[in-house]
Amino acid sequence: MNQKSKRQARAERKHIAAAKKAEKNARLVTTVVQENIKKPRKNKNPDSIFAMHMSWCLDYADRECSWSWGCQRDWTEAEWAENIKPKLDEWSKLTWKEIDEFSSDTGHKMHHNMDCDVICEEAQLRLLEIELDGDVIFRFRLGNKLRLWGFRKLQEFQIVWYDRQHKIYPTDPD
Structure with missing residues (x-):
């Protein structure tokens, strides 16, 4: 019985570690994607030519x-x-x-x-x-x-x- 519970405990720890790793990877991917998204400057239209010299x-x-x-x-x-x-x-x-x-x-x-x-x-x-x-x-x-x-x-x-x-x-x- 001890053997089975050790095996179960090990499997649970492995499962928890895998879940934490997957969550961390998901956070990293989200962070990288968000950092690469270009955001317009406040109160400015980045597509506007009106700020450009003719x-x-x-x-x-x-x-x-x-x-x-x-x-x-x-x-x-x-x-x-x-x-x-x-x-x-x-x-x-x-x-x-x-x-x-x-x-x-x-x-x-x-x-x-x-x-x-x-x-x-x-x-x-x-x-x-x-x-x-x-x-x-x-x-x-x-x-x-x-x-x-x-x-x-x-x-x-x-x-x-x-x-x-x-x-x-x-x-x-x-």
Whole structure:
């Protein structure tokens, strides 16, 4: 009988040790998994570009041919030096949040996204032709009628068009 109870005691101790080991392993796995989960910073959206500084590129600029209204798509060296580049340099010093806060005297946002289906049909077709299709295009206001159009990919503004006459999204009836 002593033999059996020793055997039983040994089996019980082995079972308890195995259960403790399994519990410890489960705690370790949970701890490791929890440590590897990325947590957002408090009060910040880690996916937001608004905290990032604006950058820009010309890789997608559509500067060939002209629009049906008679304007060349390409800008001149003078337009680049006087109208476009200085503004890009100025905006590159700002975050997208600061850029988003620019508004006119009437409260209208000066720089903003627009759905691609509201720009002129010629521009919509041109985007498909040059394989730059997207649902939303971004527009910078450079002056009274001057606009710079492109796509925003994270913090980078990918310049597509320089619109001298506000014809890509006309607001005045002709």
